[in-house]
Amino acid sequence: MLAADFAHLADDIDMINRSEADWLHLDVMDGVFVPNISFGFPVLEAVAKICQKPLDVHYMIVKPERYIQQTARLGAMMMNVHYEACTHLHRTIEEIHQAGMKAGVTLNPSTPVSVLEDIIGDVDMVLLMSVNPGFGGQKFIENTIDKVKRLRKLIADTGSHALIEVDGGVQAETAPRLVAAGVDVLVSGSYVFKAADPLKTIRELKET
Numbered sequence: 085m086l087a088a089d090f091a092h093l094a095d096d097i098d099m100i101n102r103s104e105a106d107w108l109h110l111d112v113m114d115g116v117f118v119p120n121i122s123f124g125f126p127v128l129e130a131v132a133k134i135c136q137k138p139l140d141v142h143y144m145i146v147k148p149e150r151y152i153q154q155t156a157r158l159g160a161m162m163m164n165v166h167y168e169a170c171t172h173l174h175r176t177i178e179e180i181h182q183a184g185m186k187a188g189v190t191l192n193p194s195t196p197v198s199v200l201e202d203i204i205g206d207v208d209m210v211l212l213m214s215v216n217p218g219f220g221g222q223k224f225i226e227n228t229i230d231k232v233k234r235l236r237k238l239i240a241d242t243g244s245h246a247l248i249e250v251d252g253g254v255q256a257e258t259a260p261r262l263v264a265a266g267v268d269v270l271v272s273g274s275y276v277f278k279a280a281d282p283l284k285t286i287r288e289l290k291e292t
Contacts, residue, residue, distance in 0.1 A: 085110050085131065086111045086273050087274040087276070090123075093131070097131060097134050101135065103283050104283075104286055104287050105137060105290075106137065106138070107139070107162075107269075108131070108139055110123075110128060110139060110140065110141050111142050112124065112141065113144045114146060116146050117145050119218050120219055122144075128158055129158060132158045132159055138161035138162070139159065140160075140162040140164060140249075141158070141160045141162065141163050142188075142211065142251070143163070143165050144166065144218065145169065146169055148166070148170065148176070149165070149170065149176045149179060152179050152180055152185075155183070155185065156183035156185055160185055162187075162188050162209060163180045163183075163185045163188065167190065167191055167195060168191075168192055173189065173203060174203060177203065186209065187206070187209075188210065188211055189203065190211040190213060190217075191210065191211070191212055191213065192216070192217060193214070193215070193216060193225050193228070196234075197212075197231060197234045197235040197238055200235075200238065201242075204242050204244045204246055205244050207244075207246050208245075208247065209246055209248070209249050209268075209269065210247070211249040211251055212228060212231055212248065213252055214228035214252035214253050214258075214262075215251075222252060224252060224253025224254075224255075224258050225252070225253070228250060228252075229261055229262065229265050232265040232266050232267055233265050235248055235266070247269055250267050250271065251271035254270045254271060255275040256289075259289055263292050272286075276289075
C-alpha cells in the first residue's frame, strides 16, 4: 500500500478489493529503524474497515512487540517483524501467535538466512527484502535470487512450513525468476499502483 495514492486511498483499496491480489501488504515505518515515516494506526484502522483482503502488516520499526495487541485488534492476518529489530525474537513470535495472528520475520538485504536456523520452525513466513527498506521504487538486488534458494533449502532441511515472501523491485522481469527460485508470495507496490491498468498488472503477476 506504500505506493498507493493517499489522496484517494479508498479508491485504491477498492481496486485491490476487486483485483486478484491475495493480500494487502502494509509497510509501517517509524523514521528510526528506516530513514522514512509512512503511516500509523489511524490509517491502518481506516484501511482495515474497507479492505476485504487479509492484511499483511510489515513493521519496519524499533520494538515492534509493543504493537502486537493493537495489530491483532485490526484483524490483521500476518504480523511481520524484522529480525534486526527484535532482541527477543522467539518471545515476539510466540506473542504474535498468542494474539491470534500468523508470525512473519523479515530479513534486510545484508542479513544472511542462516540467522533463522533456530527459529525457522516457529515462523509462518520469512520476508526477504530485495531492496533496502524505507522507500518504494528501488532497484532489485540481484543477490536475492540466490538468497531465496538458500532459504528454500533451510526450510526443506528443517521441515519448516514457512512461506517465502519477497518485497522490493518485483515486476514482470523479476517475478518469474523469484518464483522459479522458490518464492511463495510476491509483494509489488509501485509496479502495480503506477501501472496504466493495475488490475491487469496484478493478474499478470498472479499468472507468473
